[in-house]
Amino acid sequence: MHAGVRTLAARWRRHRHSRRNDTGSMPLALLVTLVGVTLSAGMSGITIGQFKDTQRAADRVAAVNAAQAGLDAGLAQIRSVYKAVGNVPGDLKCLVPTVPVLNAASGGKSDYKISVGYFLTDPAGLVSKLAPIGDLNNITGLLTGGPSAVNNLLNTVTTTVNTVTAATGVTDALQSALGCVNGKLSQVPLYALLRAEGTSGTASRTLYATYTFHTTEDNIPGGRIQLYNNGGPKLCLGAGNAAPKPGDEVVAVACTSSDLRTKFIYPKNLSLVLEGTRAPSVTNAITGVLTGAKTYPYGLCVTATTFTNEAPVKLQECVTPKSPLQQWSYEVNEQTYYATTNGTSSNGYCLNAKTTAVNSPIVVRVNSGTATTNCKSTGNLMHNFSPDAAVGAGSAGINTGQLVNSKEVGRCLDLTNEDVTGAWFTSRKLAPALITYPCKQTFTSSVYWNHKWTAPTIPIGQYKVTGQIYTVPGSGTYAGKLYCLNSPGPAGGYVWVSACSGGGNALQWTLYDQAPKYQDSYQIVDQNGLCLMAAGSLGPAYLYSNTVWSEVITAKCDGGELQKWNVPAYVNPNPLKSMVEK
Secondary structure (H helix, E strand, O other): OHHHHHHHHHHHHHHHHHOOOOOOHHHHHHHHHHHHHHHHHHHHHHHHHHHHHHHHHHHHHHHHHHHHHHHHHHHHHHHHHOOEEOOEEOOOEOOOOOOOOEEOOHHHOEEEEEEEEEEOOOHHHHHHHHHHHOOHHHHHHHHHHHHHHHHHHHHOOOOOOOHHHHHHHHHHHHHHEEOEEOOEEOOOOOEEEEEEEEEEOOEEEEEEEEEEOOOOOOOOOOEOEEEOOOOOOOEEEEEOOOOOOOOOEEEEEEOOOOHHHHOEEOOOOOOOEEHHHHOOOEEOOOOOOEEOOOOOOOOEEEEEOOOOOOEEEEEEEOOOOOOHHHOOEEEOOOOEEEEEOOOOOEEEEEEEEOOOOOOOEEEEEEOOOOOOOOOOOOOOOOOOEEEOHHHOOOOOOHHHOOOEEOOOOOEEEEOHHHOOOOHHHHOOOOOOOOEEEEOOOOOOOOOOHHHOOEOOOOOOOOOEEEEOOEEOOOOOOOOOOOEEEEOOOOOOEEOEEEEHHHOOHHHOEEEEOOOOOHHHOOOEEEOOOEEEEEOHHHOHHHEHHHOOOEEEEEEEOOOOHHHOEOOOOOOOOOOEEEEEEO
8 A cells, every 4th residue: 555655656756857847938939039030120121122123123124125115216217207219318307306205115114215316427336436425416516516516515424534535536426427407417318326215213224226328229239331332342331440530531441341440330310320439438346437448428420511512421429319410311212321401301412422432431412313423313332322130220110110120120021012912922923921121211200101010009017919910001002901911820931911801810910018038028929829020041932032131921939039029229127237235
């Protein structure tokens, strides 16, 4: 009994000694709580800091996006202001935004400000020098105000570290800049420098980019203009000097002479430009120094000195957009370049070689009626000229209703012999065929009917349209009736015309503008999926009457230039270049 009691008491004592001791638990809990609160407070500051950093980064991204939107908007405004007349900007308005700050996002969260400067040389390498002046619309005031205006402006710019150095850089950069007078540019620019300042929150970022005005057709390679050769030496229109310069005489030179002397282009303003004198100059992106041989922004042009009989013709700097003294309308059938006094009609003078000898001066002669000097006579060495296709199409194109082949750049779709019956072909038991022929010209762009084609208009926002393509004879039995391009069928072959009133799928063609894929662009496709093509390169069977004129067929589309028509003078999906941030 007693032993059992002792045993129970001993077990009770052991149980008490094994119980957990809670002494100090409360202070420990308070310490843990204090540490947790302290850490939470520290983490909160870190989190807020990270949030602010993230917001600043987001603002910077939004700001540069706004600046990019500003460049896009500036480009759109330039393109809308400059309405092309021929191949050069016809409206010389300065681009000065009427609203200084334009919203790039709803709610005004991101904004941009744009300005534009105009130059005769590439300004891409001048951005660092021009950055201190800020808004590029300041250029006009700096050009008219001189050095004092530059210094006054720079003294107001707090970011300019060294005003003297900056002033020197700005002055250098302004050497090729163009100013505005009463909202108009002093002359046609070659380049625009766009500046877009984007803002978002507290962030601000500024982008610059360069836009090139394509005042010359980039798709004209240039070629020789040969005088009529009646068994004598091959003579071509050429410069009288091996290193052409303004004031040099235009002469008849051996066609084997250098390209620099004999290679001409014939752009939309109807000038004859010595191609090699248009070689571009370049502003070095690092030094800002102008390099290259280009002294004449638009090249040297064949220029009449005066309109008196046998007055010499000389090379002078090309005038833009055009000058009557430098305009020459090529009469295809007479193989003659006619002059103008008013820019709208011929004055009766034409280009002539004074003699048949090498280095004979090229002069203007009035139409005198004699076999030697009559501008309308053919087969005459003195005034009959035959340009290579590569010389160019002159004013021909969409505005004149002509279809210019992209490969044969000086050749247009021609209804052969101006005869819708195709009698020349059928009398020889041949299938009638349209041809590509030197593009017909007039000073008013109103060309003869067999070169003038009417096609459906491609809707805005679309790149193709389907319909009939027709011409309307201006005289004779079929005058006033519509004649449509007629597909030869699924096997392809020679293309001719038939009365549009007959209808049918053979008269339906799909015209392409710039398509998502360039290989599809600017094609004319029949309902069989075959493309309209200048086929002379395929051999003699596709050359009209043993000449150099291609006959026109339909063939499997291959995306080649022989199957493209009315390609713009310059096609560039990325018109802004040399984008930098300052």
